[in-house]
Amino acid sequence: MNIELTDVTRTFGRNKAVDGVSLAVGPGVFGLLGPNGAGKTSLLRMLATVLPPSSGTVRLLDRDPSRPAARTEIRRRLGYLPQNLGYYPSFTVAEFVEYFALLKEMPAHQVPKAVAAAVERVDLGPRAKARLRTLSGGMLRRVGIAQAIVNGPDLLLLDEPTAGLDPEQRVAFRTLIRDLGQHATVVVSTHLVEDVGTACSEVALMAEGKVVFRGTPDELTAQGEGHQVGDSPLERGYSAVLAASREQVAA
Amino acid sequence: MTAVALTARTARFRTARFRTVRALRLEIRHSAVVWVLPILAALFYVNAYRTAAGYPPTWTLRASVITQANLAFSSMIAAGVAAWVATREGRRKTGDLLATTARAAWARQATVLAATAFWMVLAYLAGVAVIYVQTALQATWGGPPLWPVAVGVVAVAASCAIGFTCGTLFPGRFTAPIVAVAVFVAWFVGVNAANSVNPDNVSNLSSLKGTSALLVPALLGRPPDVDAGVYYHVPPDVFIAQVMFIGGVLLVMVGLFALLPAARVPGAWGLSFAAGRRLTVVAAAGVACGVAASATAFSLAGTGQYSLTTGWEIPALHDAAGDQSVPYTPDCTGSAFKVCIHPAFAPYLGAMSAALQPAAAEIAGLPGAPVRAEMTPGYSPPAVAGTASVYDYSVEQEGFSGGFWATPATARTADWEQGEQQDFITWFVSGPAEQDAPGLTTPAQEAVAIALLARIGAPVPSYPQFSQSITAAASGFESLSPAARHAWLAANIAALRSGTITLAQIP
Numbered sequence: 159m160n161i162e163l164t165d166v167t168r169t170f171g172r173n174k175a176v177d178g179v180s181l182a183v184g185p186g187v188f189g190l191l192g193p194n195g196a197g198k199t200s201l202l203r204m205l206a207t208v209l210p211p212s213s214g215t216v217r218l219l220d221r222d223p224s225r226p227a228a229r230t231e232i233r234r235r236l237g238y239l240p241q242n243l244g245y246y247p248s249f250t251v252a253e254f255v256e257y258f259a260l261l262k263e264m265p266a267h268q269v270p271k272a273v274a275a276a277v278e279r280v281d282l283g284p285r286a287k288a289r290l291r292t293l294s295g296g297m298l299r300r301v302g303i304a305q306a307i308v309n310g311p312d313l314l315l316l317d318e319p320t321a322g323l324d325p326e327q328r329v330a331f332r333t334l335i336r337d338l339g340q341h342a343t344v345v346v347s348t349h350l351v352e353d354v355g356t357a358c359s360e361v362a363l364m365a366e367g368k369v370v371f372r373g374t375p376d377e378l379t380a381q382g383e384g385h386q387v388g389d390s391p392l393e394r395g396y397s398a399v400l401a402a403s404r405e406q407v408a409a
Numbered sequence: 410m411t412a413v414a415l416t417a418r419t420a421r422f423r424t425a426r427f428r429t430v431r432a433l434r435l436e437i438r439h440s441a442v443v444w445v446l447p448i449l450a451a452l453f454y455v456n457a458y459r460t461a462a463g464y465p466p467t468w469t470l471r472a473s474v475i476t477q478a479n480l481a482f483s484s485m486i487a488a489g490v491a492a493w494v495a496t497r498e499g500r501r502k503t504g505d506l507l508a509t510t511a512r513a514a515w516a517r518q519a520t521v522l523a524a525t526a527f528w529m530v531l532a533y534l535a536g537v538a539v540i541y542v543q544t545a546l547q548a549t550w551g552g553p554p555l556w557p558v559a560v561g562v563v564a565v566a567a568s569c570a571i572g573f574t575c576g577t578l579f580p581g582r583f584t585a586p587i588v589a590v591a592v593f594v595a596w597f598v599g600v601n602a603a604n605s606v607n608p609d610n611v612s613n614l615s616s617l618k619g620t621s622a623l624l625v626p627a628l629l630g631r632p633p634d635v636d637a638g639v640y641y642h643v644p645p646d647v648f649i650a651q652v653m654f655i656g657g658v659l660l661v662m663v664g665l666f667a668l669l670p671a672a673r674v675p676g677a678w679g680l681s682f683a684a685g686r687r688l689t690v691v692a693a694a695g696v697a698c699g700v701a702a703s704a705t706a707f708s709l710a711g712t713g714q715y716s717l718t719t720g721w722e723i724p725a726l727h728d729a730a731g732d733q734s735v736p737y738t739p740d741c742t743g744s745a746f747k748v749c750i751h752p753a754f755a756p757y758l759g760a761m762s763a764a765l766q767p768a769a770a771e772i773a774g775l776p777g778a779p780v781r782a783e784m785t786p787g788y789s790p791p792a793v794a795g796t797a798s799v800y801d802y803s804v805e806q807e808g809f810s811g812g813f814w815a816t817p818a819t820a821r822t823a824d825w826e827q828g829e830q831q832d833f834i835t836w837f838v839s840g841p842a843e844q845d846a847p848g849l850t851t852p853a854q855e856a857v858a859i860a861l862l863a864r865i866g867a868p869v870p871s872y873p874q875f876s877q878s879i880t881a882a883a884s885g886f887e888s889l890s891p892a893a894r895h896a897w898l899a900a901n902i903a904a905l906r907s908g909t910i911t912l913a914q915i916p
Contacts, residue, residue, distance in 0.1 A: 244502030
């Protein structure tokens, strides 16, 4: 298993963002769904070794990230796209991706080829020498994806990766992560259920910091039978699970 | 260690070096310093370049600019920009993204600091190069002093480290301007302290004692006299102490920076250091070495002693072998009356000769009349008139503050020439130049000097006892035939100098 979480909790002051989550995820594309404030981003930041858990244990790529040496090794094999991508406007696309390849301590001889390949995979080859300040929001998102995949990660964490992408790019992106998921664990955090339905082999739905559903997209769809809220079967399943979760909390 | 392990280690080192060089190249290309280069260039032109261009082309004097005006603004901007750059990850919201990379935060940030320091030092050295090239094209003596450059480079790098560490510790939007202003204020506090041990500002040289003010880069080790470093080499003692002190500050800042940001990595578990114990030990050792270097320099500065010839010396660092005067052959012109000048000031020989020859001709053949004018160091007292056949003049005496030494082309002005003639005639008539001993001139001496100056077309100087009766006596003496005047002077010059001739005795 590339991800093993056991009763993981993360609090910010009195607010419990992640509440006793246990997960084990192997290679494949794993969707993390949930409404705003469900704890998806906090969970993803813990998986990205940005945040330590307040309690519980985290194991990533069979290593304990609380140990510095292991954490460094995990980070060499990690790709992360945060929800809000910060960037340096004067860098070109290729330079930005190269910068992260260097910071991820890729073997020196692999860097130029890996950068070119990553930029091509997000279809930014013709804009490789464009400065980031000249790119649209969607293009910047693709640059973010390129830096995340440049090191061929074994664990790829994507927070709202399709935000700002046009439909054509979104389709291309889903193909890309399906491809990556054949060898690596790809965790996609999103509130766009169509991304999950088409790209993910497994999905977890979070609400109030807890995982309230885990299964395949088809199983989530099945949860929505008879439920009226939602435009697509998967959305109805999503809404039904959330509604049930809220009822449980209220009860 | 086996050969295989050694090879693997070498390969890892090469790979790490490649990554560092590539990352540094990226940071250099995108450094924010590039945007402030025009400001640096403007400040350099207004302050450093114009100041240097106004100085005579002697190396030590011109080099004083690179540790004064040039360094003041370079340090201020270096600290401000470095503080600004240090806050980049916060401003650009790349913290989360960068925290997930394998490279340690301190190493990543060190690359940014190195790129900032690279540009700032390069800009500083470019300014030095401009001043030195201009000096090289004009100077006729000596060579470029390198110790002030070393002091400047270390000071600029230290300013970058101070700014960067402050920016890392306090990543607010006001950090950069506050740090820049603080460095600028600290600079002027230091300059004020340095002025307190500048012999130009001290009446009693024997009261001068070594203090920490010697560590201020603006202090050269001796005042920036026009002839500094001309007759004697400026010893490197003070520069060495300054490099030690500022280098120590640089080490402390880099060590602190390596320790503190690592503990502040957003993703770090607890307070563990990203690069482990080895970094902690190395950084702590760096801080300790820096403190030791600065403290040593501080105590060495307290032992400084002032020498009239070479300036400040620090006994523990001083090499007495370098105290010998620098041999030279003066450049001379003229036949009956020779005007000689130190070769460092060779371009001014024509102007000096043109000023002195008419005055010398007026007194030629009189008892004690000089047959030669010679440039001497500013600190050595001139020979007393009548006791030597040489008229001594020094660069300080010859109107440095009046701008004469600006450039040879602008040196020769009517005012300056007349001033030279006044000094020369006054010296001959009454002893040492009256501007240095204004109370010594008697009314009779003044009258004779005025008459002689009038003969060569120089205006009446503002002598201290000037009056109508003196003017009248001067007019009478001037109206004598040259032979009569010469004869009277030949008979009475000794008595005139000794002050026993009265106004009424002048024909």
